[in-house]
């Protein structure tokens with residue numbers, strides 16, 4: 001069993017256990033119950049499309065668990081859901097959106113082209129497979145997951161799908177500035193997004209400046225570094241949280257938000273899903289932002305994916 005399979009199995013077992021209340025009944029709220037809470041602010045991308053600055057990540061959230069998490073997130077006010085072919089969560093995401101009762105047009109769905117589907121023809125097929133699994137006829141955002149294989153052929157296919165209105169915005173993930181510059185130089189459509197590992201221990205200052213300068217929206221994956229390097233018990237983050245009566249997770253997400261970065265925290269727990277979207281009622285002071293900037297180790301916490 002590889003790392004991904006292990007993570008998937010263990011997360012599902014643990015989370016399924018937590019989702020079930022006494023007597024085995026699902027403990028999640030009825031979808032679409034009550035008035036909408038937690039309205040997430042939007043950012044305008046370089047093609048005019050508006051995108052929520054916070055969403056739910058769905059890596060490992062497959063099957064019934066994924067469906068429940070997505071429906072719960074939508075009930076809690078999330079409108080951005082991040083999935084990918086490689087996560088095997090697209091079917092669950094589609095089902096969760098349906099279960100939520102919220103209209104498809106009100107949800108912003110991101111999916112990603114995996115490296116085995118790179119190239120002009122394959123990218124179109126990969127995209128269609130994602131649509132079929134999600135049960136939708138368009139994507140809000142489609143990203144090249146990794147800069148591997150035939151990037152330019154894939155991008156050409158994505159540009160066509162974008163011009164046909166089947167994708168509202170196209171972008172990339174895990175692209176270094178030099179790789180991005182190369183793509184921009186040879187493309188008609190500029191990427192709207194670069195989704196990269198970004199968290200308190202890897203703040204990606206250079207990429208952040210490059211993306212700002214080129215009008216490409218920075219999106220953070222692993223906004224909590226998956227809890228690595230003791231993130232959830234970090235003394236600096238905890239002390240800042242205490243000041244505002246907020247958790248470490250909320251401080252991290254607020255820090256991303258105040259940098260203007262889209263964050264897509266993943267959680268399989270109802271309480272965490274609610275906590276993570278409850279960050280729009282406080283403001284980190286400049287001194288807090290400065291303290292967090294001192295935590296930067298300027299290195300990936302996921303060397304196994306480099």
Ligand SMILES: NC(=O)c1ccc[n+]([C@@H]2O[C@H](COP(=O)([O-])OP(=O)(O)OC[C@H]3O[C@@H](n4cnc5c(N)ncnc54)[C@H](OP(=O)(O)O)[C@@H]3O)[C@@H](O)[C@H]2O)c1
Nearest residue numbers: 057058059173221222223224225226249265266267268272
């Ligand atoms: N483009 C790429 O290459 C790429 C790579 C990795 C990830 N991503 C995307 O980014 C998303 C987020 O990254 P990630 O899933 O790697 O990690 P993450 O969001 O940094 O961390 C997820 C972990 O944090 C825990 N957590 C969530 N909320 C919490 C809270 N309030 N308090 C304490 N613990 C909390 C979760 O546990 P519980 O389930 O127990 O809450 C889970 O173990 C992914 O799901 C995926 O959509 C993209």
